[in-house]
Every structure is written in structure tokens, then in C-alpha cells.
Amino acid sequence: xxxxxxxxxxxxxYISHLDLMRLFxxxxxxxxxxxxxxxxxxxxxxxxxxxPLSLGVESGCELLDFDLETDGxxxxxxxxxxxxxxxxxxxxxxxxxxxxxxxxxxxxxxVVTMEYDAGVPHEAAExxxxxxxxxxxxxxxxxxxxxxxxxxxPMIRSLTVAEGEGSLELSARVCCQNPTLNPMLLxxxxxxxxxxxxxxxxxxxxxxxYDTKETIFR
Amino acid sequence: xxxxxxxxxxxxxxxxRYTGGEWGEVKKQKEDVRVRxxxxxxxxxxxxxxxxxxxxxxxxxxxMEGVWCERVFAPWGDMxxxxxxxxxxxxxxxxxxxVKDFDMIAFTIGYEMAYSNILNMLSLAGxxxxxxxxxxxxxxxxxxxxxxxxxxxxxxxxxxxxxxxGEDITVEIVSLYDRAKxxxxxxxxxxxxxxxxxxxxxxxxxxxxxxxxxxxxxxxPLDGAPEKVTKRIVEDLDSAYFPTNMIVxxxxxxxxxxxxxxxxxxxxxxxxxxxxxSCRPVRKKSPEVLCRxxxxxxxxxxxxxxxxxxxxxxxxxxxxxxxxxxxxxCKENKxxxxxxxxxxxxxxxxxxxxxxxxxxxxxxxFAPEAGTQRLRDVINKxxxxxxxxxxxxNAFSGGWNSVKLYFMLGLPTETDEDVxxxxxxxxxxIQTWKEQAVNKKRGLRVHVATAYFVPKPHTxxxxxxxxxxxxYLRRCHLLKSHFYSKSIEYDYHAPDLSxxxxxxxxxxxxxxxxxxxxxxxxxxxxxxxEYFDYGKWxxxxxxxxxxxxxxxxxxxxxxxxxPWDTIDVGVSKKFLRLERKRAYEGKVTPxxxxxCAGCGAERLLEEVSCDA
Numbered sequence: 001x002x003x004x005x006x007x008x009x010x011x012x013x014y015i016s017h018l019d020l021m022r023l024f025x026x027x028x029x030x031x032x033x034x035x036x037x038x039x040x041x042x043x044x045x046x047x048x049x050x051x052p053l054s055l056g057v058e059s060g061c062e063l064l065d066f067d068l069e070t071d072g073x074x075x076x077x078x079x080x081x082x083x084x085x086x087x088x089x090x091x092x093x094x095x096x097x098x099x100x101x102x103x104x105x106x107x108x109x110x111v112v113t114m115e116y117d118a119g120v121p122h123e124a125a126e127x128x129x130x131x132x133x134x135x136x137x138x139x140x141x142x143x144x145x146x147x148x149x150x151x152x153x154p155m156i157r158s159l160t161v162a163e164g165e166g167s168l169e170l171s172a173r174v175c176c177q178n179p180t181l182n183p184m185l186l187x188x189x190x191x192x193x194x195x196x197x198x199x200x201x202x203x204x205x206x207x208x209x210y211d212t213k214e215t216i217f218r
Numbered sequence: 219x220x221x222x223x224x225x226x227x228x229x230x231x232x233x234x235r236y237t238g239g240e241w242g243e244v245k246k247q248k249e250d251v252r253v254r255x256x257x258x259x260x261x262x263x264x265x266x267x268x269x270x271x272x273x274x275x276x277x278x279x280x281x282m283e284g285v286w287c288e289r290v291f292a293p294w295g296d297m298x299x300x301x302x303x304x305x306x307x308x309x310x311x312x313x314x315x316x317v318k319d320f321d322m323i324a325f326t327i328g329y330e331m332a333y334s335n336i337l338n339m340l341s342l343a344g345x346x347x348x349x350x351x352x353x354x355x356x357x358x359x360x361x362x363x364x365x366x367x368x369x370x371x372x373x374x375x376x377x378x379x380x381x382x383x384g385e386d387i388t389v390e391i392v393s394l395y396d397r398a399k400x401x402x403x404x405x406x407x408x409x410x411x412x413x414x415x416x417x418x419x420x421x422x423x424x425x426x427x428x429x430x431x432x433x434x435x436x437x438x439p440l441d442g443a444p445e446k447v448t449k450r451i452v453e454d455l456d457s458a459y460f461p462t463n464m465i466v467x468x469x470x471x472x473x474x475x476x477x478x479x480x481x482x483x484x485x486x487x488x489x490x491x492x493x494x495x496s497c498r499p500v501r502k503k504s505p506e507v508l509c510r511x512x513x514x515x516x517x518x519x520x521x522x523x524x525x526x527x528x529x530x531x532x533x534x535x536x537x538x539x540x541x542x543x544x545x546x547x548c549k550e551n552k553x554x555x556x557x558x559x560x561x562x563x564x565x566x567x568x569x570x571x572x573x574x575x576x577x578x579x580x581x582x583x584f585a586p587e588a589g590t591q592r593l594r595d596v597i598n599k600x601x602x603x604x605x606x607x608x609x610x611x612n613a614f615s616g617g618w619n620s621v622k623l624y625f626m627l628g629l630p631t632e633t634d635e636d637v638x639x640x641x642x643x644x645x646x647x648i649q650t651w652k653e654q655a656v657n658k659k660r661g662l663r664v665h666v667a668t669a670y671f672v673p674k675p676h677t678x679x680x681x682x683x684x685x686x687x688x689x690y691l692r693r694c695h696l697l698k699s700h701f702y703s704k705s706i707e708y709d710y711h712a713p714d715l716s717x718x719x720x721x722x723x724x725x726x727x728x729x730x731x732x733x734x735x736x737x738x739x740x741x742x743x744x745x746x747x748e749y750f751d752y753g754k755w756x757x758x759x760x761x762x763x764x765x766x767x768x769x770x771x772x773x774x775x776x777x778x779x780x781p782w783d784t785i786d787v788g789v790s791k792k793f794l795r796l797e798r799k800r801a802y803e804g805k806v807t808p809x810x811x812x813x814c815a816g817c818g819a820e821r822l823l824e825e826v827s828c829d830a
Binding site: 012037056087166 | 219220225227228233234237238239240241466468469470516517518519520521522552
């Protein structure tokens with residue numbers, strides 16, 4: 001089954017996971033690329049996206065698995081046709097075969113940008129790095145079964161905080177499967193434990209994905 | 219630093235409604251255009267994006283050189299609050315720029331309960347609500363849609379109305395504005411010229427005078443304004459613009475599919491139905507053109523669902539031919555084809571079978587509207603009990619096990635016997651299921667819904683009184699007490715909303731201050747249960763000293779001057795009076811194919827004749 005590596009940026013970050021699946025199904029049709037359909041009572045076009053992205057989060061490393069009814073198109077042609085049929089903000093970077101099994105996916109790199117309108121507070125970066133070197137940092141996580149508490153520390157592989165102009169950039173490598181850490185919870189931890197460092201606005205970008213050995217996953 | 223709007227978006231529900239950027243949206247350089255139109259739909263994105271009329275006119279205006287039309291929708295409550303807290307004025311989706319920077323602000327209004335949204339959107343845009351307070355050409359507010367057939371409640375706020383089908387008149391209006399802007403006309407001069415375009419109604423050019431009892435005494439056209447304004451129609455639908463390059467929303471909307479309109483107008487003449495009279499005369503599209511447009515639309519949009527639309531699709535003569543062409547195409551391309559608004563005839567039954575290959579069985583829906591044949595004759599609803607039961611029998615033996623039945627309560631001449639007739643009909647449907655069902659294990663579901671009859675302008679029932687709210691509820695409870703079966707699920711429409719709808723449907727200019735006051739009280743998104751609050755409206759009526767009963771339970775005299783007398787939709791008042799008389803005599807009027815009943819709408823046609 002071929003795989004597409006794509007990015008999701010700009011206003012497209014507000015397209016939800018389910019809506020994005022539908023968007024791709026239609027983009028394949030517009031591109032003249034016939035998808036195979038699942039067998040069963042309600043046949044569905046076979047597309048699936050690994051690791052659902054939270055609403056509002058950017059990404060440069062999304063994976064889409066799909067299956068075409070014909071193998072008459074080269075991978076570059078599929079990429080170009082799709083890009084001509086996609087909305088701004090969703091762009092296929094490459095299409096390839098022989099992608100690894102999604103269950104081997106283990107870590108991802110993310111950047112949480114925290115904006116401070118009145119300037120970055122003194123020694124904020126150091127305080128944050130100190131926070132995440134504790135043994136327990138527990139935040140509330142909303143899930144299917146209501147709100148649960150989660151200690152984020154065991155799921156952080158590495159974390160650094162750098163100061164930019166009027167903002168801090170928290171870069172981290174975190175678990176993304178079994179268990180999963182939503183990078184926005186790192187921001188939530190800052191708000192909870194260091195309320196004086198709570199930013200005026202926070203955004204997040206998924207940068208790269210890795211396997212258990214921390215080599216880039218494709 | 220991230221700008222304010224971008225900071226708000228992650229905090230609201232379904233932010234994709236506010237960002238634009240969908241497949242098929244039209245973007246132009248604002249330096250390259252002379253006229254910018256903010257096309258506002260007075261409800262949420264999900265409702266507005268499902269509207270075919272808006273899609274058509276969006277394309278019509280954007281096809282004009284030098285014109286850029288963008289979309290604007292009413293924000294949901296959380297977004298509205300965030301906008302107000304951050305002093306962020308309402309914006310258009312394509313450019314993301316404030317509506318107050320636009321030349322023209324257009325509204326399409328299909329439902330009276332959207333009136334509060336119109337004022338709320340103008341307020342969110344930071345545009346003066348009153349037409350009289352907008353002095354220049356900038357922010358010219360105009361409106362169309364079925365509610366424009368009685369536009370008086372909005373007369374204070376809207377500069378002019380565009381009546382009827384918009385494909386041609388919109389081009390004429392926007393072209394005139396283009397010229398007015400280039401030549402630096404005053405607003406007055408523009409409106410004076412616009413009023414000369416057939417179908418344009420400028421409310422400020424008419425004075426409404428009242429009698430002591432509150433009824434209208436006269437409508438006086440000022441300075442040579444036309445006494446009647448006649449709605450516009452498109453004569454040849456085959457050559458009319460149709461948006462095959464539709465916008466494909468990136469988020470789910472109510473009707474997320476392509477829409478193929480097969481004809482306009484209606485041959486049936488159900489006496490309560492505004493569309494049935496005000497959309498006449500009948501004009502069809504040819505199956506060839508429809509098929510071509512269907513294929514183009516599906517190819518360009520990538521949609522996997524298409525629906526056939528009209529007021530009564532079984533009355534479309536080209537239906538067999540169209541289906542012969544479309545069914546194989548849809549099957550081959552895995553497209554769902556849905557054909558609603560079918561009557562209970564043999565062809566439709568066969569078609570339903572063909573459409574149901576694979577997948578779930580949808581439910582059957584009937585709208586008998588009244589429970590007894592006597593009352594169905596009064597309202598001229600040509601659907602017999604035998605037709606309903608035969609269709610049900612066929613469906614049940616074919617495996618269907620769900621039926622929806624829609625009725626109205628409070629129809630003219632209705633008695634308790636008619637109300638209980640609904641229960642009897644429902645039991646006959648259940649009996650039919652017991653006799654015919656192939657699989658009784660899954661049980662039967664009969665969904666019964668009753669609406670509160672709202673008399674509408676330009677129908678034979680335009681003079682009728684609406685029953686009181688208490689009487690409506692009494693009839694609902696009476697009916698409910700006669701439903702014993704567990705298979706029946708009974709819903710009745712909220713009476714408050716239908717009462718307000720009745721007020722505004724036949725309202726006059728004295729309702730302008732009421733709408734304004736209600737919006738001040740916080741009324742908005744009235745079509746949504748989450749937001750509708752009758753108290754805010756009742757308070758507004760009290761504050762303004764306006765009596766709702768005057769517009770509802772009073773009824774209008776046949777010789778009374780009606781607020782919408784200036785508007786001519788084609789069907790003559792004489793015909794409506796005659797139809798009303800026949801209703802009271804219990805006489806049906808056969809559909810237009812059995813002979814022209816002489817409604818008068820044919821005089822709108824110059825090149826072709828009515829296709830009834």
C-alpha cells in the first residue's frame with residue numbers, strides 16, 4: 001500500500017482528523033486517482049492517516065496510507081496530481097512504497113511556541129527546563145472516559161527551551177504511541193506548575209517522527 | 219506575534235467554519251476589482267453552505283469582471299462572544315477582511331426566524347443597522363430570497379430588495395452599482411435608478427398609512443416609484459448559470475453533497491404552500507443538460523453524493539430519462555444518488571428500489587399534512603389514504619420498517635375529528651405493517667410530527683387566522699392521548715417559534731423596532747434550540763407596544779390592504795381568493811397538468827410557455 005508524507009499548515013490546521021480523511025477522499029477523486037474501497041456493508045474509500053493530529057496543531061510529517069485501483073501512476077505523478085487537487089495548507093511532500101508498519105512508530109519531535117506579549121519573563125526558560133526535570137508532573141487529560149490525570153515525565157525523551165523574540169520555544173521528543181503524550185499538555189503543565197509563566201498564546205508544531213530506535217520513521 | 223483572530227480560533231468550536239480556504243472558493247486581488255460584495259447568509263456556515271441559491275449567486279457575481287463576491291456567515295455563540303470581547307469585527311471568509319470595508323452587503327433570507335441574525339451580523343460588522351443611517355454608497359445593504367416576498371418587517375434596515383430568481387437581476391444590480399461608484403453618485407441617485415430595474419423594491423420609496431384599528435389604510439408610492447414590483451424569473455434554465463465548480467467545504471455541513479435542481483415552480487397547488495405559488499410558473503431543465511452538469515460537478519468537486527432537488531420531483535417529466543443516464547454513471551463512480559420529494563406512484567416505487575441497491579434502507583417519508591380526506595381536500599393536498607397505504611405495503615414487504623409521517627395542526631376548518639383522523643391513519647399504517655412486513659423481529663418505527671400551521675403571504679390561506687398557542691397545544695395533547703402503540707414516536711413543533719414565524723411572515727413595518735429590540739435583548743440564532751428564547755421576543759413586543767395577536771389569531775380581511783400588496787409574484791390575488799373559496803367548499807383544484815387553473819403566473823413568461 002503506497003504512503004504519502006504530507007504537511008498540514010496555515011488555516012488547514014483547523015481541519016479535524018475525520019474531515020481531513022474526507023478531504024483526501026475527495027482530493028483523490030478530483031485528481032482522477034481512483035481509490036479502492038473497503039469491502040462490507042458500507043464500502044469506504046481506503047485511506048488512513050496515522051496519529052490523529054489535535055485541532056490547531058501544525059505538522060510537517062503526516063502519513064497517509066491509501067490504495068489505488070490502478071498502478072498506472074508513478075509516485076511523483078500521484079504527488080503532483082494530489083497537490084493540484086488539495087486545499088492550501090495541505091501539501092504532499094512525497095509518495096512512496098514500502099512504508100514501515102505504523103505500530104513501529106514510537107516518538108515524535110514537537111515544538112511548543114509560547115508567546116509573551118509583555119516580553120519573556122526573567123529566567124523563564126531555565127524554570128521550565130527545571131520543571132520538566134522533576135520526577136512527577138501531573139496534568140489533567142481529557143479522554144473518552146472523562147478527565148484523567150497523567151504524569152507527563154515518563155513520556156518525555158528529551159526537552160529543551162530556547163528564548164526567541166517575545167516567545168519561548170519548547171522543543172521536545174515525546175512518546176506518540178502506547179502511551180501517547182499530546183504535546184499541548186506540556187503547555188498545560190507550564191500553566192499549572194508555573195502560572196506566573198503562563199503565556200498569552202501557545203501553539204504547537206509536530207516536526208518529525210521516529211521509531212523505537214529513534215531513527216526517522218517513514 | 220500571532221494576531222488576535224488566530225489566537226481566538228483554537229478556542230472556539232469548529233474553527234474551520236471561520237477560516238475560508240476551501241476547495242473551489244474564489245480569490246481575487248482586491249486591487250483588481252471595483253466592486254466588493256459581502257454575501258451574507260443569516261445562519262451558521264453549516265446551514266448556509268448547504269444552500270444552492272447562495273452557491274448560484276456566488277458564482278454569478280464572481281463571473282462578473284471587476285467584481286469579487288465573498289461569503290459571510292453568522293458566527294456561533296462562542297465565536298460571537300470572542301469577537302465582541304476582542305473588538306474583532308465580522309469578516310468575510312475569502313479575504314478574511316472586515317465586512318464594513320465592502321461596497322455591497324447582500325443577504326439571502328429563506329426563513330423569518332433569521333431576521334435577528336441579519337441585525338446581529340450588521341451589528342457584529344460595525345455597520346449602522348438603519349438604512350437611513352448609512353449615508354453613502356458604501357455598505358449598501360440589499361436582500362433577496364423567499365422572505366423578500368413580504369419584506370416589510372425589514373424595511374428599516376435593508377436599502378432595497380431583489381425579488382425572485384437572482385441569476386439575471388443580481389448582475390443588473392451590481393453593474394449599476396459599479397457605474398454609480400465610478401461616477402460618484404449619491405445613495406439616493408443610485409436607489410432611484412435601481413428602482414427602475416424590474417424586480418427591485420426600495421422600501422423607502424413607499425409610505426405605509428394605517429387606519430385607527432391598526433390595519434393598513436394605504437401604501438403610497440413616492441416620487442413615481444412603481445405601484446407594483448414584479449418578481450424576476452429565469453425563463454430558460456438550460457442556459458442559466460449553474461455552479462458546476464462548487465465550493466467543497468473542508469468541514470462537515472448539513473447537506474454535504476452536490477445538488478441538481480431539475481425544475482422550478484410546482485404544478486400541485488397545495489393551498490398552504492408558499493413555494494408552490496410564489497415559485498410559479500413551471501420551468502424545466504432538460505435531462506441532457508442536467509446530466510452534463512452532474513458529471514461536471516462530480517468531477518470538479520470529488521463529492522460522492524448528489525441529490526436531485528425540486529418541489530416535487532415525481533412531476534418532472536424527464537425523470538425516467540435522467541435516471542437512465544445517471545444511475546449507471548453513479549454506480550460506476552460509487553456516487554450516492556438521492557432523490558427526495560417523490561410522490562407515491564409506481565415509477566417512484568421502482569426508482570426507490572433501484573436507489574436502494576446495497577447500503578442501508580432509508581426511511582419512507584409522507585407528508586399527508588391532514589388526517590382526513592375532507593381536510594386534505596380543503597388544503598388541496600392530493601394524496602389519498604389508499605396511496606399512502608399501498609406504498610407502505612410495498613415498502614414493508616420489501617423490507618422497510620420505518621415510516622415518517624408529517625402533518626399540520628390548525629389548518630383552516632380543522633376539527634377534532636380531523637385531528638383524530640391522524641391517529642386513525644397512523645394505526646392503518648401499523649396494521650399494514652403487521653400484514654405485510656417480511657421481518658417483524660426488527661419492529662416498526664412510525665415517526666409522526668405535527669407542525670403548527672403558519673399562514674403565508676401569496677397563498678390562498680394568506681388571510682387565515684392562526685389558531686392560538688393554547689388551542690394548538692390542546693390539539694397536540696388530544697392527538698398524543700390517542701397514540702397507544704410503542705412503535706409511534708410523536709414530535710410536535712415548538713409553538714413559540716411557529717407563532718413568531720407567523721407574526722413575521724405577514725408582518726408590516728411596525729415590526730422593525732421589535733426585531734431591533736429583540737436583538738438588543740440578545741435574540742439571535744433563533745432557529746437553534748440552544749439559543750431560541752421566546753422571552754426575549756415577548757419582552758420586545760411589550761417594549762414596542764406591538765400585539766402579536768394582531769398578526770396571528772386575528773386573521774386578515776379579504777378587502778384589507780396587505781403589507782405585501784406591492785409585491786407581485788405572478789399568481790393573481792383574484793386566483794388566491796377563488797382558491798380560498800374552493801377550500802371552504804371542500805373542492806379540490808386538479809394539478810396544472812390536468813388543465814390550467816389560470817393562476818396568472820404565465821404572464822411572467824415572454825419566450826416560453828409554462829411547462830406545467
